[in-house]
Amino acid sequence: MTRYSADHKQKTREAIVEAAAERIRTQGLEGLGVAAIMAEAGLTHGGFYAHFPSRDALLAAAIGRLFDKAIDGLERAEAKYGAEEALQRYVDFYLSPRHRDDMTIGCPIPSLAGEARRSADEVKEAFDSGLDRLAARLGKLMPRNAKVAGGKKAAMALLGEMAGALTVARAITDAKQSNALLSAARKGVLAG
Secondary structure, eight states, rough: OOOTTHHHHHHHHHHHHHHHHHHHHHHHHHHOOOOHHHHHOOOOOGGGTTTOOSSHHHHHHHHHHHHHHHHHHHHHHHHHOOHHHHHHHHHHTTEEEEEHTTTTSSSSSHHHHHHHHOOOOHHHHHHHHHHHHHHHHTTTTOOOOSSSHHHHHHHHHHHHHOOOOOOOHHHHOOOHHHHHHHHHHHHHHHHH
């Protein structure tokens, strides 16, 4: 009989969530098949239910992981550069050709917003919670002055504006036009 370490089940669950999060980034929520994720994690399809009660529970956990990564990136940037420069760098990256072209990195909002609305309540709640947590964290970097209230509300507006611009830039097939949109959005966001 094979003996596993005390944390084996937790490590296995984390591997499944990580594989699902990466698949969601590139193929969306509908692209996530349980059998494929289990195979990526080196497990059999039958073992899935020892870790999750449903596919929707896995989707919710994976969405939470994607937002955790985005928040961790903000925290690392603030620790390294301070709030003002961290915010500048976040906007510059968010509205960059690199973020547009590489679906395996960056913010989950542009990729998931439309699909999350058409998903099960558990998945919608995970998206809403992740967005709320990201906006709260980004809000701590937002400037406070007479023109901009700062805080979470301003961060939510910023995320909406950037996610919209990035989504449209990803849809434009002409790279020059897409780059121009990203540049204009970056200037507009930073000027506001």
